[in-house]
Amino acid sequence: MNEKKLDVILSNYKASFKELNSEPNGEYYKWYTVEHFDKNWDIDAEDFSAMFREATVKAHRLINNKVVEPLNGILELSKHNSHKVREMFKRLYNENESSAKGIQGKVNDFINEANKTLESLDSGKWKYSQHVGAVVLYLAIFNPSExxxxxxxxxxxxxxxxxxxxxxxxxxxxxxxxxYAMCDILVEAIKEDKELLELHETRWAYNNEENGRKPDIKDDYHILAYDIIYCAHNYKLYKSKPQKVKVKKTGTKKSISSKKKEMQEKEKGIIDRLSIDISNVNEKIRELEDKEEKVVIPRLEGMKVIHKSFKEGTVISQFENYLIISFPEGEKKFAIPNSFASGFLSLEDENLMKEFLATYEITKEKELLKEELKQLSLEILKHERILDN
Structure with missing residues (x-):
């Protein structure tokens, strides 16, 4: 890690602190969002949907945008089966799995179960899909100190x-x-920066609605670490000198600023949507890989095969995904299962042929999904460049 570059970000964050927290930016909202969630969350509430709606009412800015609405997706699921959604959150918030690996597993399980259920309800409601960012945020507003x-x-x-x-x-x-390890490093840097800690304690004064009241939460500077990461990107704090944070203007300038903000929100929404698509494609690939592991390629040594041109031959060797076949005119090498799937080779045993064809379908589908993944990744990079300009 380049400590000098981290110092640049921290220095620019401190220099821009007032603008970041003054209206209309009001980045202090994250802490009040967590406090509101903590006061209203009740996993055993009789009306789970109503409880969830109230607990997350201040979290929309963190999680939803104009393109994807994961919070509304949870409400949509709850409308059909609130018991199932309640159980999903119980598993997600189960502290028995506290290691990062265990947490990531819970996040993936939550995403898969939610999105499969949403798809079964209405495949057109893709905007309600869950994704990594949303589910990790559910964890963070529930337990920000971890x-x-x-x-x-x-x-x-x-x-x-x-x-x-x-x-x-x-x-x-x-x-x-x-x-999490990177954020832990940032938290340690925060704790050593006395000026930053003093500024942080003045943050609440910018919240006129709460009259400067400090939110009652324990987060061990985890929210502050994210705030720095978020602001560094969205307010261009990577520059050697801090770029003045944009605030609302009157007249024409306000209109231009509004349009730019709308464009940025649109790009962020597209990126979130593409991230959901990537998550879904990755899940399909994992499912195919699970199928692949269960597939046993039949051993064909000594068996008779028929080739379109060379006619009948005998398999004399099989290694990895290749066969060596002896024909009257000599030995030939063929890739499997492709040669069977393409029709160049065939077996008299129909069941064996079905096994090879099934293996080929898995391989082909995986290749297509990987190509789709590549295109989605390129698309995300394109929209991130637009956002950065």
Whole structure:
């Protein structure tokens, strides 16, 4: 990690502190969101939907946007089966799985169960889909002293800038353990920065609605760490000198600022939507890989095969995904299962042929999904560049 670059971000964050927390930016809202959730969350509430709606009413800015609405997705699921959703959150919030690996497993399970159920209810409601960022945020607002808020673009740009040496997220990959480890490093830097800690304690004065009241939560500076990561990206704090935070203006300038903000929100929404697509494609690939592990390629040594041109031959050797077949005119090498699927080779045993064809279908579908994953990743990079400009 490049400590000098981290110092640049912290220095610019402190220099921009007033603008970040003054209206209309009001970045202090994150702490009040957690407090409101804590006061209203009750997993055993008789009316789970009503409880969830109230507990997360201040979290929409953190989780929803104009394109995807994960919070509304939870309400949609609750409308059909609130008991199932309640159980999903019980498993997600089960503290028996406290390791990063265990937490990531719970996040993936939550996403898969939620999205499969949503798909079965109405395949057109993709905007309600759950994704990594949303579910990690559910964890963070429930227990911020153990978890961190997460948004993929912000996390990736922060990691790249400070030259963090562990992979956190790419278009088709997320490592929660590495992300939490990076945030832990940032928390340690926060604790050593007396000026930053003093500024942080003045944050609440900018909240006129609460008359400067400090929110009653324990987060061990985890929310502050995310706030720095988020603001560094969204307010261009990576510059050697802090860029003045944009505030609302009157007249024409206000209109221009409004349009730019709308464009940014649209791009963020598209990125979130693409992230959901990537998550869904990854899940399909994992399912195919599970099928692959159960497939046993039949041994064909000594068996007769028929080739379109060379006619009948005998398999004399089989290794990895290849057969060596002896024909009257000599030995030939063939890739399997492709040669059977394409019709160049055939077996008299119909059951064996079905096994090879099933294996081929899995392989082919995986290749198509990987290509789709590549295109989605490129699409995300394109929209992230638009957002950064």
């Amino acid at each position: 978890n961190y808020f997460f948004k993929a673009t912000e996390a990736r740009t922060f990691a790249e800038y400070i030259e963090y040496d562990r992979e956190i997220t790419t278009g088709n990959f997320f490592n929660l353990k590495n992300y």
